[in-house]
Amino acid sequence: MAVISTEERRAIQQRLMSLGSPNLALIYGDATGEDASWTLNQPPVVVVVNLIGRLSESTEMAIIVCDALVLMTPNNASNPEITTIADCLRAQSAQAAFNPVQELWIGSEPMVNRGGLRALLSEIAQGYHHGVIYVAGGPMSGRSHSFHLIRHVARNWNIPHHRVDFALEIEARTLLHLYGALQKAYDLVDDDPPTEEGATPGDVASKFAARLRDRLAAVPLVNPKPWLVIDFSEDVPDPAVPEFIRLLCADRDANQFDNCVIFVLGPTAHLESMRGDLLNLQVEDLGPVAQTEIFEAAVVLNQRGQNKLDDATLGARAAQIYDDVTQLPEDAQFPALRRALLELRREVRAP
Template sequence: MFIVTTAEMNTLTARLRTLGAQNLALLYLNVLGEDAAHTLTQPPLTTVLQLAGRIGFSAEAVIATCDWLVVTFPSAHENAGVVAITDRLRAQAALRSANPVDELWIGAEPMVNRTGLREILRDICDRDCDYGVIYVAGATASGRTHSKHLIRHVATKRGIRCYIADFHIETEARTLGHLYDHLKAAYRLDALDVPIHQGATPGDVAFRFAARLRARLQVAPEETPKPWVVIDFTDEVIDPAIAEFIGMLCAERLSGAFVNCVIFVLGPTAHLETLRGLPALQIEELGRLTRSEIETAAKTINQRGQHPLDPSDLDLRIDGIVSLATIMPEERQNGEIRSLLLDLRREVRAP
């Protein structure tokens, strides 16, 4: 929400009380656009209270007042507080109209190091690029699930049908049949039968399933925009046919055997190595968080907060988070930094 806090109104009122009657009259005239002659015959404090009442908690009026103060008195040290107000309110306004691709916080999860994925999503949504397959690669606990949240968030905001095919079930049930059922639902192919595969090798099983799915997708009607299918491929899958099937499915999509979807695969880096040779494959490889990524996230959170930290305090907080990230093992880094950013979000009361 576009909110002016009580603390911000108190800061602005205190700044107005430093002005004399003549300057208050000018502000009255220039910001409110009303005759200010009556303000010259009354105590300045009365004018301040009238101005505060007229401005109220309107973000637009507060920004206009603060801007006038900064332009009219550019060297006044008292302007620091009103500059902070306008910065935060403008950040809130930008947030309301922001591209969902740029969203930092989705639910309770910070999307910190998704630079590559954001650019790919921007290409698809804003530049009409026809990417067929995107692979998000990373080790265990690297944050692949956060990428899934971002993909789903963008699809929802852009009106794109998005289907998640995951393996968040008991290990024994992580089979190609389970994934196949997900894909049938994703592509709305409920009547598609399962190919005969008993006794076949994993490679043959993968080939038969991929061939059956491809044959139906080649004649399936196209949707606009193309639906997104997200395969959340875990590190612990006991069915060896799954990896081969995903590779075949991706290869056929990239070759143009069928074109009526965009496929996202979230999986371990080791599996990516088997797909690197595919033409036009888009890749985001997740790694350690950088200082720049942490700093951008922290400053964005602070700027959106109703009670933001002072710049010096924020710099100290960022230094502490970066220092911890530097020594933290990679498998723990994502979770620990997420927790610290969540603490900052709560502290400054950011939306």
């Protein structure tokens, strides 16, 4: 994947083409760490095309070239643009090296108000054996948005992860859908699933949970354990679904099977039915927006931006966002916060 945009590539290329062969050879050698003597016998365009092709795939090489251009010709009118390119690349490198659990921006998405989930993910990294983690919230609270953080951390730690949601037609939001998707995560096939006929939703849920528990218990342990994310909403009409989730999580909590970590992104109301049966249940209960995380997200965004705000302006902007958001009903706060932070991102031109 290219580390610089087409416009940035063009700006660097124009500057390189303006150099004489000796200076171009110096930059080529510094950036690549190779003998650049061959470049002195080549037309500059050949050397520039070669170097541009390589630095487009290397953040470190692109930063070295940008820094060298500014140092070599300190009075060039395009230095501010070249410096901005290097600063953005440094910010992206710092983001990649940063602890993924603490990331406040994942791609273009703000990730704030997740202190509890961050703490639990950090504990997993430290060796805690959490079996079930429940991220609870009401409608529009951002609980499904938590998957961005879970996936981001899993990818950075090379942890297999699977998400099952109910973004389907209402009539398809069934226990069979959930059961099939969870089996697929482990490449299991059940040619003779339990019957749903002539049984109460509780009986059906119990049969399916017991079948999946037994099959998962027979799956060999792998390290790291896969993360299974069940994104469960209030709009699931099948009454067997929440009961199945409760029973399956209770079996995992009791170590009836031990080859996964289950994350449930679900309604607060359903959480209450889980607490009694899951003695080790870990919970992130999404509450009011935290002012400190809004400010921290704004600071990180500003540091990565090309059009940075001064400290006073940025502080006032973050405070205004907090005041505006917290005056709204709770189910409107997260969407409004996301819009405000994305607008700030556009304004400062952060990557």
